Amino acid sequence: MASSDLEDLCFHINTKISTIKKTLQLRSIGQEPSLKSMLCKTGDEMVFLHDLLNKMETEVQQQEKLINLLKELQKSAERDQNEAQHLRENIPPYLPKPTRSCIAGLTVKCEEQTKVVEPERAKKPTKEARLIKEAPLITVEEFESVPAYMKGRLTYDQINAVVQDMNKAVVGKYKILHQPLKSMNTAVRNLYHRFLEEETKDTKGEFFIVEADIKEFTQLKVDKRFHRILNILRHCQRVREVRGSRLVRYVIC
Numbered sequence: 265m266a267s268s269d270l271e272d273l274c275f276h277i278n279t280k281i282s283t284i285k286k287t288l289q290l291r292s293i294g295q296e297p298s299l300k301s302m303l304c305k306t307g308d309e310m311v312f313l314h315d316l317l318n319k320m321e322t323e324v325q326q327q328e329k330l331i332n333l334l335k336e337l338q339k340s341a342e343r344d345q346n347e348a349q350h351l352r353e354n355i356p357p358y359l360p361k362p363t364r365s366c367i368a369g370l371t372v373k374c375e376e377q378t379k380v381v382e383p384e385r386a387k388k389p390t391k392e393a394r395l396i397k398e399a400p401l402i403t404v405e406e407f408e409s410v411p412a413y414m415k416g417r418l419t420y421d422q423i424n425a426v427v428q429d430m431n432k433a434v435v436g437k438y439k440i441l442h443q444p445l446k447s448m449n450t451a452v453r454n455l456y457h458r459f460l461e462e463e464t465k466d467t468k469g470e471f472f473i474v475e476a477d478i479k480e481f482t483q484l485k486v487d488k489r490f491h492r493i494l495n496i497l498r499h500c501q502r503v504r505e506v507r508g509s510r511l512v513r514y515v516i517c
Contacts, residue, residue, distance in 0.1 A: 323412050330420075334404065396438045397471040398431040399502040399516050406500045414496055418489075426493045427502065429484040433473045434516060436481035455480070462513065466506045472515040 401424045407415075440448075440456055448456060462474060475486050484490065494514070497503045506513040 326417075330408075394438075394442050396435050397516050398434060399427050399497070401427055402496075402500055402502070410496055410499060414492075414499065416492065418493065418496070423493050423496055426484065426490065427497065429482040430473065430478065430503070430514070430516075433477045433481040434471055437473055437477050438471060462511060464506065464508055464513075466508070467513055467515060470515045472506065472513045474511055474513055 402420070404420065407420045407423065437455075437459060440452055441459055443452075443456075445453065445456070458476075478484050478486055494503065498505070501517050503514045504517055506515055
């Protein structure tokens with residue numbers, strides 16, 4: 265037997281002996297009452313770390329899916345831009361162009377219409393349409409900035425769907441508030457009076473809704489998922505809460 269083989273065999277035997285010694289030491293430690301609690305605590309921490317790693321792996325997979333989706337959107341936008349640029353640079357020469365007579369005729373017609381419309385406006389001033397404030401949709405950058413513990417498994421589309429439903433409720437409510445009382449039926453008039461009763465000094469001049477409005481004007485369920493999305497909307501400064509008289513008012517920012 266060569267000397268190198270003998271050295272390898274000795275090293276292997278010594279390694280086994282060292283492993284057995286460590287195993288016996290750990291076994292003896294596990295039998296000591298003073299160290300059992302420490303070993304149990306270490307085991308619990310290992311389980312917690314394992315769960316945390318699983319959650320991190322899930323989050324990484326979701327972020328990878330989002331990145332792939334954004335890359336596809338970017339490619340689609342680049343294709344559209346290239347097509348638009350191509351159309352702009354390659355306008356067919358046979359398309360009809362406006363003549364001087366057409367331009368002159370259109371100018372005369374526009375001047376005549378202006379002259380006709382201006383006296384009517386002077387006689388009957390129309391009321392300006394009242395604007396209803398709506399919450400802007402969440403952007404991709406804002407969605408990515410939301411902490412993972414707050415998002416959970418909620419998607420970008422789910423959050424913006426709630427924003428759209430809340431805007432629908434806001435528009436439905438303030439269209440009624442902007443109507444004259446004489447044009448309302450009994451049901452709409454009851455809603456009108458409820459809206460006025462829910463006003464406070466803190467909501468003066470603001471656009472807000474309550475849960476009853478969401479149920480009245482949308483099919484959105486006011487459940488735990490809805491309140492989780494509300495936390496995200498508050499984080500992104502889309503809504504804020506005004507509480508009072510056992511009522512939560514969601515004010516559009």
